[in-house]
Amino acid sequence: MQTSSSKLRINGASARGLEDVTAFTSSICLIDGQQGELAYRGYDIADLVEHITFEDVAWLLWHGSLPEPHNRDQLQERLCAERHLPPIVLDVLRLTPEETDPMAALRTAVSALAHFDREAEDSSRAANHRKAVRLTARIPTVVAAFARLRRGLEPVAPRMSGSTARNFLYMLSGEMPGPRAEQTMDAALVLHAEHGLNASTFAARVIGATLSDTYSAVTGAIGALKGPLHGGANTRVMQMLLALRRSGQDPVAFVRKKLAANERIMGFGHRVYKTIDPRARYLRGMLYSLGRERDAMHWVKTCNDLARVVKHEKGLNPNVDFFSAPVYHMLGIDADLYTPIFVMSRITGWTAHLLEQWDNNRLIRPRARYVGPRGLQVQAA
Numbered sequence: 338m339q340t341s342s343s344k345l346r347i348n349g350a351s352a353r354g355l356e357d358v359t360a361f362t363s364s365i366c367l368i369d370g371q372q373g374e375l376a377y378r379g380y381d382i383a384d385l386v387e388h389i390t391f392e393d394v395a396w397l398l399w400h401g402s403l404p405e406p407h408n409r410d411q412l413q414e415r416l417c418a419e420r421h422l423p424p425i426v427l428d429v430l431r432l433t434p435e436e437t438d439p440m441a442a443l444r445t446a447v448s449a450l451a452h453f454d455r456e457a458e459d460s461s462r463a464a465n466h467r468k469a470v471r472l473t474a475r476i477p478t479v480v481a482a483f484a485r486l487r488r489g490l491e492p493v494a495p496r497m498s499g500s501t502a503r504n505f506l507y508m509l510s511g512e513m514p515g516p517r518a519e520q521t522m523d524a525a526l527v528l529h530a531e532h533g534l535n536a537s538t539f540a541a542r543v544i545g546a547t548l549s550d551t552y553s554a555v556t557g558a559i560g561a562l563k564g565p566l567h568g569g570a571n572t573r574v575m576q577m578l579l580a581l582r583r584s585g586q587d588p589v590a591f592v593r594k595k596l597a598a599n600e601r602i603m604g605f606g607h608r609v610y611k612t613i614d615p616r617a618r619y620l621r622g623m624l625y626s627l628g629r630e631r632d633a634m635h636w637v638k639t640c641n642d643l644a645r646v647v648k649h650e651k652g653l654n655p656n657v658d659f660f661s662a663p664v665y666h667m668l669g670i671d672a673d674l675y676t677p678i679f680v681m682s683r684i685t686g687w688t689a690h691l692l693e694q695w696d697n698n699r700l701i702r703p704r705a706r707y708v709g710p711r712g713l714q715v716q717a718a
């Protein structure tokens with residue numbers, strides 16, 4: 338019964354974009370799109386973001402349970418020890434043209450990291466787990482190093498202590514962040530860590546299921562996240578907010594014009610959520626606190642105006658990328674680094690899914706319903 342109904346869906350129009358197709362069973366993430374609920378390994382996202390750090394979330398995603406104090410210490414030690422980049426990868430970043438999209442630079446650097454990891458082709462579970470930790474440690478170093486190099490600044494060496502959030506903000510600016518900035522970045526990392534079978538995670542699992550390696554799967558996932566319909570939306574949201582501020586254009590008129598031209602408003606809509614994305618709800622709270630604290634309530638007003646008109650005109654809610662953009666902006670971060678920051682977090686979800694995939698692997702190979710011509714013959718010249 339299940340087989341025939343899924344066959345119907347797969348052969349019919351409703352499977353376009355694989356909407357509502359269940360491809361796997363997974364114990365990593367629960368999303369209830371009707372109720373607006375998100376839980377990692379059974380823990381509600383609101384509980385996690387209020388009570389634990391990004392590093393604890395990483396452990397939770399990889400191991401399925403919260404870390405004991407000694408696990409936390411062990412992970413922290415390993416993350417710190419792995420933060421430095423191989424010098425040649427740093428050279429690759431130095432040679433990367435400064436106008437390169439930071440997601441493209443990150444994609445290349447992650448692929449290059451494989452060449453300097455002696456475990457790159459080791460497919461044992463233990464090695465795959467170590468690579469998950471190593472990539473989680475090194476990706477922030479890549480992002481911060483490229484952000485500085487393209488501005489003609491020397492990279493700042495990672496610190497051998499402190500959270501991922503703190504170390505990243507330090508490497509980016511060369512100055513220790515205050516507690517508010519660290520806490521905001523840490524919460525953002527918690528909120529972006531995992532989200533079921535989104536496009537980039539699916540891409541990672543498809544690559545992993547061929548029994549290719551972690552670096553290949555993560556490189557592919559970065560390519561998928563880069564797109565503006567997925568993680569790349571957060572950069573576009575900020576570009577839109579900055580353009581609105583510069584031009585002084587009314588957000589309501591702006592949205593109406595875009596919709597009339599059949600264009601998408603970045604940061605709105607979601608394949609799964611039919612109500613507000615719970616991550617957006619939390620990020621909106623962060624936007625309010627930072628806006629008040631930094632005398633920047635104009636971002637709150639512009640975002641609220643946009644959200645109101647998009648809901649009214651199109652019935653769409655903001656997604657995770659809408660409020661994260663002005664939050665990062667208020668931390669002084671360039672707009673095109675927002676998607677790489679997403680990678681710094683989502684690497685944990687991707688690698689948790691790879692570990693799960695390899696625990697019970699089968700090649701992922703759907704079918705396309707052929708609708709082209711048949712029986713054509715080549716005419717001899």
Ligand code: ACO
Nearest residue numbers: 565566567568570600601602603604605606607608656658
């Ligand atoms: N602005 C305007 N119209 C939209 C938007 C939007 N942001 N999102 C969906 N729509 C409209 C489509 O134009 C379409 O309208 P139509 O039926 O009149 O043609 C309808 O809603 C359905 O759109 P689909 O693309 O089929 O819906 P899907 O579920 O595939 O879209 C997506 C999900 C890609 C996220 C979409 O909402 C979108 O493009 N949003 C903007 C980009 C964005 O913010 N992406 C980040 C998503 S969160 C993440 O990936 C981390």
